[in-house]
Amino acid sequence: MNTARDVLESVIRRTSVFKNREVLYPEYVPEELPHRENQLRQLGEIFKYMLLNPGAVSQRALLVGGIGTGKTVTARVFGREMRRLARERGVDLRYVHINCHRDRTLYEVVCELARQIGAPIPLRGLSPREIMLALLNYLERRNIYAIVTLDEFDYFIDVAGNDAVYFIVRLYDEYQELRKRLSFIFIARDIASIHRLDPATESYMLKHVVVFEKYRSNELFDILDSRRRRAFHEGTVDDDVLRYIADVEGVDRGGEGNARAAIEALLLAGEAADHEGAHKVTIAHVRKALSHVQPDIVRIAEILPYLQLHELLVLKAAVSLLKRRGEPYVKIGEVEEEYRELCQLIGEEPRKHTQVYEYVNNLKKMGVIEARVSGKGFRGRTTLISIIAPLDALEKQINEIIDRQLKIR
Template sequence: MGILASASTGGEVIVDILDRLFENYAKNVRIFKKREILLPEYVPEELPHREEQILQLAKIIAPVLRGSKPPNVFIYGLTGTGKTAVTKYVLRRLLLKVKSGVLTAYINCRKSSTNYRVLAELASAVGRPVPFTGLSTTEVLKRFTYTLENRGGILLIVLDEIDWLVKRSGDSVLYFLTRINEELSRSKVAIIGVTNDLKFMEYLDPRVKSSLGEEELVFPPYNNRELEDILRRRSEEAFYPGVLEEGVIPLCAAIAAKQNGDCRLALDLLLKAADLAEREGASKVSEEHVRMAQREVERNLIVDTVKSMPLHVKLTLLAILSLEKNRVKNITTGEIYEKYRNLCNRIGVSAVSQRRISDIINELDMLGIINARVVSLGRYGRTKVIKIVTSEESILEGLRRDINLSSLLSK
């Protein structure tokens, strides 16, 4: 105690802080009854307001119960409309009814966005794990097909966020998977493709497109009332009674309803708000906690993505930022490249080509940090006009974490 107190400049202040922290902590174990109920991976026992979609999907894949291959399904819906939850839920229920001969593989294509990784996951789903690198894709393909054929039965493949796979690696794996059944006799493959981007279908080979879209399911966004209802039900399990102030759930629902009815966001806000309340030792979660959570969610998202960017992406972003700060109107690719080259000179790294910067600008646009749209300025050429559409403060904070950039940001 003495050591602790004398080590700190403020005498026994640290002791007071610790005391309060521990007291609060002990007192506030009472907010969460079961925190994991609010985590995004959690699939609840009931999925309210998605009964219709559950039924439709179940009808489509029910043929596996009689041992025949169900049609391929394509599921479309905005983020947080319950696509993944419904799919997992229906598959889980199905597996309870089926004795043998059915295998499922769930692949998140954002995490496994290359042909090789998708095939590797499929291979391990049929019980033939392969090294995560080193083999040729045709080799993995062979092993997967061979093992599947020997096992027999039906394999249901869920390709979640399938647009990521197509955008990064093309549709060759999809093409292979939609035609694999012609080579199999003892087993069959059915695909459930899940996405929130309908436009990506246009890039598909027409044969893949028609095969994948044998059945289609659309998930509408949740409305305000439905979101509230979902939050209430989850809260009953997640929290002790009475810890949420009156307006908390409606506020979370309202914010999320504005964001295309994103239920994941609603749950995340509630979770973060309760975390904040607990951390500061409040006995109840208030609307103010929700608003703080909203700001934090937005901020963290930007800071984290910026922080993890490669150097030249950061430099590009910094170039855009400083052009914006100099009140340049209608920032173009050429202007960004010039500024970027200048920044590279100042910290002594060699610049990449303008072609590459053009791609980086597109990447930043896809991340939603900037907005880049192609415009034609007639005589003055054709270029992209770029705007920052997120908090400049948060971007800057992400950039500041990079020591390479410290000399550029000091003043």
């Protein structure tokens, strides 16, 4: 029997797989941005005059792309690096990041802008215009420049409306004599929100558009790889773990192409490993993590009772094999073999080869399993089968339903 002291000691002494888990938190701004070099280059082209000839022009760029495609983080990294470069040139260039999901009226945005610049403007009783004018004067007196990002700008468009957007994008039309000290980055998920503006404002917004494509599996692998070194202890996360997450989320593999979901899955997998006191993160931990991020198990559980007996047996074979191997995928031929053995065990005549493939196709269509044709690293081409749901829980459910079906007979 373990004494209470033993239990506590083991909890306290157990080392975590994490070296620095904050590296996987959504707000962490990484040093490097794999596969966003192009977007950074475009931003550099648009805003370089802020360094080469400060005050001459006010620039605007619009970043558009789906969820988790790196818009926010690219803007932040760009701002951080521009600030460093400016300092080396003796220019006081600030970076201001405002989330319009939080600050969605013109008044709120302008107040937040003044706050982040640190301008001592008495906000109470002033209109947004008055605050902006006071701010512009402050920037002039202190010789400050700023790149202002308005993130989740769709919300601002919806709530603040066309005139407010117009005020911001045409700011210097009103104050022509002033040096152009503010430039803007707008971020939106969907360009459709921009099309709702009146044509004059719209064409101003669309002058420089930087597009963020959904990430492909290989790109997600590189992103996860660059976080792994900082987040985990050496040797606790193997490539196949990263590859598996990247394959589930990659847009070229039917995923959402969302880096946030991929990084969160890695964090949760690490936490699952810690929870068990394991020294390595395994594919089983990833499955557990993914079923949190995408709760497939509930949906699958609803489908199981409607499957035919032999479909269930094929599924059971895949689950047993995946469990035994501890690998992300197994080959369809191996599943068929396992299925035949299973049939023998319970005295069932196994279905023919073509029928088994038909079952696999069906299971795939229903979203119970994932099947894809093997690529690099496998000899010949074969179908690989994978299951995201936690296998233990799934196996238990399958067994119960098989038992029931056998009894009814």
